[in-house]
Amino acid sequence: MNYDKKKYIIWDWKNPVISHWIINPGLVVNELLLGQTVPKVMLIERKGNKPFYQRSFIPCPHCGELHSGLKFSARNKTAFKNWFGFYCDNCKEIIPVQRNLTSLLILILTFPIWGWFRKSMQKSWLDKQPERYRNINLEIPEKKNTTRDYLKSGLYFGIFMLVSMGIIYPLIYGKEITLKSIVIGVPLWIIGGVASEYTMKLWMNKKGKTQ
Ligand SMILES: [Zn+2]
Incomplete structure (x- = not known):
């Protein structure tokens, strides 16, 4: 499909967010167990005084509908269970997603x-x-996230990564789970989780060009 390159920045496999999804073997847990995924193509509106998540769109190649990135989000409880792809509630088709290399191999x-x-x-x-798409809310979240909020979600992310990388990942690949790797992993993933959550927050609220 041809997209308006003047209006949108086009994200495909060459974009670091999507290529990271392809390469990182740890994401096999997110993809195969949780059904979390990324689209093959994303469009980011270049201009506009809106935060990033309101400028990002997932195009449906079947009907051409541009879905707000917010349609497939944790807020709408639609970020997970997307094993077969993203559901287009306009034409009822499946929007193709980018597979993680490791999970593709397992599949x-x-x-x-x-x-x-x-x-x-x-x-x-x-x-x-x-x-699942009956009551989708695309409004801007009213409340500003406080320091406590991102610390909390960073902590959850850290624990999640610790469990998946420290326990599930070695189990899948038949590696030994050592106390040492868990002890080192605890502070590492928690700090990493909080830091990445904070960068995400800054990034998600980043506004487009004004002119
Ligand atoms: Zn569609």
Whole structure:
């Protein structure tokens, strides 16, 4: 599809956010277990006095609808369970997503197991989607996030990463879980989580060019 490059910055696999999604093997947990994913293409509005998350759009290649990035968010409880892709509530098709390399590899290797059920799984997943998008809220969150809020979500993220990288990841790859790696991991992931949450907040509120 052709997008208006003057109006939008186009994010595809060459963008660091999306290429990180492809490369990082730890994200296999997010993708295969939680059903978190990223679109193949994202459009970011160049101009406008709006924060980043209101300038980002996910285009549907089937009907051309530009979905606000907020439609697929934790706030709307639609950030997860997107195993088959993002659901387009306009044309009922699936918006293609970028697969993580490791999970793609796992999916290919295990295809003989789940391949048989693919169609029926996708159908029952698709049947559940309209309900999830019935009450989507695209309004700007009124309240400003306080220091406490991002500390809290950073902490959750840190714990989540600790569990996935320190326990689940070694289990998948048959590596040993050592007390040492967990002891070192605790402060590391928590500090990392808080820091990345804070950068995210700054980034998400970043405004577009005014002219
Ligand atoms: Zn569509």
